[in-house]
Amino acid sequence: xxxxxxxxxxxxxxxxxxxxxxxxxxxxxxxxxxxxxxxxxxxxxxxxxxxxxxxxxxxxxxxxxxxxxxxxxxxxxxxxxxxxxxxxxxxxxxxxxxxxxxxxxxxxxxxxxxxxxxxxxxxxxxxxxxxxxxxxxxxxxxxxxxxxxxxxxxxxxxxxxxxxxxxxxxxxxxxxxxxxxxxxxxxxxxxxxxxxxxxxxxxxxxxxxxxxxxxxxxxxxxxxxxxxxxxxxxxxxxxxxxxxxxxxxxxxxxxxxxxxxxxxxxxxxxxxxxxxxxxxxxxxxxxxxxxxxxxxxxxxxxxxxxxxxxxxxxxxxxxxxxxxxxxxxxxxxxxxxxxxxxxxxxxxxxxxxxxxxxxxxxxxxxxxxxxxxxxxxxxxxxxxxxxxxxxxxxxxxxxxxxxxxxxxxxxxxxxxxxxxxxxxxxxxxxxxxxxxxxxxxxxxxxxxx
Ligand SMILES: *[C@@H]1O[C@H](CO)[C@@H](O)[C@H](O)[C@H]1NC(C)=O
Ligand SMILES: *[C@@H]1O[C@H](CO)[C@@H](O)[C@H](O)[C@H]1NC(C)=O
Ligand SMILES: *[C@@H]1O[C@H](CO)[C@@H](O)[C@H](O)[C@H]1NC(C)=O
Ligand SMILES: *[C@@H]1O[C@H](CO)[C@@H](O)[C@H](O)[C@H]1NC(C)=O
Ligand SMILES: *[C@@H]1O[C@H](CO)[C@@H](O)[C@H](O)[C@H]1NC(C)=O
Ligand SMILES: *[C@@H]1O[C@H](CO)[C@@H](O)[C@H](O)[C@H]1NC(C)=O
Numbered sequence: 001x002x003x004x005x006x007x008x009x010x011x012x013x014x015x016x017x018x019x020x021x022x023x024x025x026x027x028x029x030x031x032x033x034x035x036x037x038x039x040x041x042x043x044x045x046x047x048x049x050x051x052x053x054x055x056x057x058x059x060x061x062x063x064x065x066x067x068x069x070x071x072x073x074x075x076x077x078x079x080x081x082x083x084x085x086x087x088x089x090x091x092x093x094x095x096x097x098x099x100x101x102x103x104x105x106x107x108x109x110x111x112x113x114x115x116x117x118x119x120x121x122x123x124x125x126x127x128x129x130x131x132x133x134x135x136x137x138x139x140x141x142x143x144x145x146x147x148x149x150x151x152x153x154x155x156x157x158x159x160x161x162x163x164x165x166x167x168x169x170x171x172x173x174x175x176x177x178x179x180x181x182x183x184x185x186x187x188x189x190x191x192x193x194x195x196x197x198x199x200x201x202x203x204x205x206x207x208x209x210x211x212x213x214x215x216x217x218x219x220x221x222x223x224x225x226x227x228x229x230x231x232x233x234x235x236x237x238x239x240x241x242x243x244x245x246x247x248x249x250x251x252x253x254x255x256x257x258x259x260x261x262x263x264x265x266x267x268x269x270x271x272x273x274x275x276x277x278x279x280x281x282x283x284x285x286x287x288x289x290x291x292x293x294x295x296x297x298x299x300x301x302x303x304x305x306x307x308x309x310x311x312x313x314x315x316x317x318x319x320x321x322x323x324x325x326x327x328x329x330x331x332x333x334x335x336x337x338x339x340x341x342x343x344x345x346x347x348x349x350x351x352x353x354x355x356x357x358x359x360x361x362x363x364x365x366x367x368x369x370x371x372x373x374x375x376x377x378x379x380x381x382x383x384x385x386x387x388x389x390x391x392x393x394x395x396x397x398x399x400x401x402x403x404x405x406x407x408x409x410x411x412x413x414x415x416x417x418x419x420x421x422x423x424x425x426x427x428x429x430x431x432x433x434x435x436x437x438x439x440x441x442x443x444x445x446x447x448x449x
Contacts, residue, residue, distance in 0.1 A: 016132060020046030023101070023118055023130040030138040031108050034166070034176075034217045038093070039135060041101040045120050045128060054123030058101055060090065063115040063134060073116065074103060085111065105137070113139045145225035146178075146215045154202045154231045161199040164213035166223070175217075182211035184229060204259075207231040253289040257302035257313070265304035274303050274312060292319055322405030323349040328384075328398040330411065335388045337413070341398030342381045349402040351380045356394050360384070 017023070024042045031037040043058075059072040062083065071081045073090040082090075089112075093102035101118050116135040121127050149163040164178050178196040184206045185193050198211075206229050214224040259265040268280035269287040280303075281287065289296065297319050303312040327341035343349045351373060353360040360371050368387040373380065380400065399408040 017130060018128070020044070021120075021128055021130060023133045025101070025118075025133050025135060027133055028136045028138070030140060031105070032144065032167075033108055033110055033139050033141055035108055036104065036106040037108060037137075039103040039105065041103065041118070041135075042097065043099050043101045043118060043120060043130065045099075045122070045126050047122075047126070051125040052123035054121075054126075057121040058092070059119040059121070060092075060101070060103060060116050060135070061119060061129075063117055067119065067129075072119075077121075103135070108137075108139045110139050110141075112137055144223055146213055146223060148211075148213055148225055148227050154206075154229060156202050156204050156231050159199065159201045161197050162211075164196050164198070164215065164225075166215050177216045179214040179216070180211065181214070182226075182229075183209040184211050202229065202231040204231060253287075253292050253317075255287040255289075255300070255302075255315075257285045257287070257304075259285075259304035259306070259311075263307070265306040267302060267304050270301045270303060272299050272301065273314065274301055292317070318346065320346050320402075320404055323400035323402060323407045325398065325400055325407045325409050328396060328409060328411055330396070330413070336385050337388065339384045339396060339398075340381065341384075341400075341409070342379060343398075343400035343407070344378045345380070345400065345402045345404070346378050347402055348375055348378055348380050349400040349406075351382045351398065351400045353382065353384055354395075354397040354399060355384070355386075 022044045026040065029037060029039060057075065057077040057080075059067070059075040059077065059080070061067055061070065061072050065083075071083045073083045073086040074092050075082070076092055082088075089106050089108075091104045091106075093100065093104050095102050105112065114137060116137065118130045118135075119128065120130075144167045146164050146166050149165065151160060151162075154160060164180070166176060176196075177194060180193040180195070180198045181191075184200055184202065185191075185198065187203060187206065188200055198213075209229055210226050211229055212224055212226040214222055216222050255269070257267050257269065259267055267285040269282040270278055270280050272278075274280075285302075287300065287302075297317055299314050299316050301312050301314040303310055323343040323345035325341065325343055328339045329341075330337055330339040332338075341351060341353070343351050350361075353371060361373075362371075363373060364371050368389070370385040371382065373382045375381075382398070384396075394413045395410055396413055397408055397410040400406065
């Protein structure tokens with residue numbers, strides 16, 4: 001037996017086929033891991049009516065395998081078993097043309113790399129291994145890019161589904177895992193999405209961002225494709241697709257309006273909401289107000305004009321001013337001295353009392369002393385009550401401040417005994433002289449949307 005087994009190995013590929021036997025095959029084939037490959041092949045063999053009859057069986061074996069000990073990778077012989085590693089993946093193509101030996105190999109693996117020989121059997125007279133031509137299969141690492149299918153042009157606000165698919169189509173491949181990454185995915189509140197389909201609602205800010213689909217087979221094989229999203233403006237007139245950046249300054253205001261759209265939109269500014277034929281206060285993206293006064297408080301609107309709509313965004317302008325003090329003013333009532341002090345400011349200021357050594361900033365009350373602070377709108381009001389015995393010869397100050405500045409007013413209380421009950425404190429030195437202590441900025445603007 002031994003010489004018979006060795007014979008085909010010694011012959012190698014140098015042998016010619018026995019006359020009458022011929023295999024037509026593209027011998028060298030390179031395929032990427034995980035894909036399918038169709039190997040076209042046909043064969044012929046000698047036949048004569050003298051030959052013993054029999055079914056035609058064909059086999060593909062791995063080179064080096066002895067057919068008496070190993071199973072074929074593919075065969076049409078129903079009684080034959082298949083090599084376990086390739087079973088189900090190597091199949092004979094059910095080809096209607098006679099004498100086809102075509103193969104379909106699906107879900108190719110690196111371990112499939114190697115050569116394969118073809119065998120034909122029919123009755124006793126035809127039992128032949130083709131030696132001249134073999135299938136040399138080379139499986140390379142997965143490469144290339146998956147396809148990303150975008151069903152229709154992306155439009156802001158219109159929900160859509162993108163599909164990622166591997167190159168080539170293949171039945172019976174091992175399961176693939178798909179991962180999407182990119183800003184469009186982050187905007188769904190996720191780091192990554194594991195699915196072959198990404199369903200999302202494009203936003204103008206997704207325009208120009210990268211979206212990547214990664215395809216993995218098993219743990220290691222990866223390929224990916226990155227596309228840049230093209231998102232056109234939504235056709236509705238919804239706000240929210242605009243960003244506003246304000247530049248603040250003491251007395252001048254510069255507002256920049258930006259529309260994230262494709263193609264670019266024409267921008268203009270209006271006071272209030274833009275009426276149909278309203279004329280803009282600025283026909284560019286920038287609105288400059290060299291000196292903002294309280295009268296300019298109110299709504300400002302930036303409108304974008306775009307073939308697909310005219311979205312707009314509004315902001316409301318508030319003018320900020322430092323405290324204006326009312327008081328303090330004091331009066332006597334039943335042995336109690338009552339003083340009040342009010343401050344009007346935008347934003348509302350803090351108010352505190354300075355009484356001799358004490359600094360009073362919060363509500364406080366005991367049997368001989370009471371201070372209350374209350375806040376409503378631009379007003380911060382405070383009242384202070386103290387019994388006669390505490391109130392002799394004191395300096396009493398009311399102080400108010402906000403981001404724009406501070407003010408303070410002082411009165412000097414003479415001995416309680418020298419003033420008449422229920423009267424206004426007469427001995428206020430220098431009157432209720434108010435003095436601006438500090439003015440950080442006289443006019444500051446902010447906006448809110
Ligand atoms: C197939 O590849 C082998 C080894 O690389 C080479 O010797 C042979 O010429 C190739 N055959 C064809 C038909 O290209
Ligand atoms: C988007 O992808 C391209 C090429 O894939 C790359 O050059 C570019 O830096 C990416 N941009 C961002 C913002 O990641
Ligand atoms: C988006 O538009 C750019 C430029 O017009 C183009 O190069 C790119 O392929 C487009 N991307 C997609 C995903 O259609
Ligand atoms: C002080 O008291 C007044 C009146 O009781 C109350 O309205 C106010 O909220 C209090 N202020 C503080 C800071 O607790
Ligand atoms: C009330 O509080 C003030 C300040 O802490 C204190 O000087 C005064 O003695 C107190 N009066 C009473 C009756 O507790
Ligand atoms: C605060 O004082 C001002 C001026 O006296 C007054 O108009 C306003 O109603 C007062 N606000 C409160 C909450 O007491």
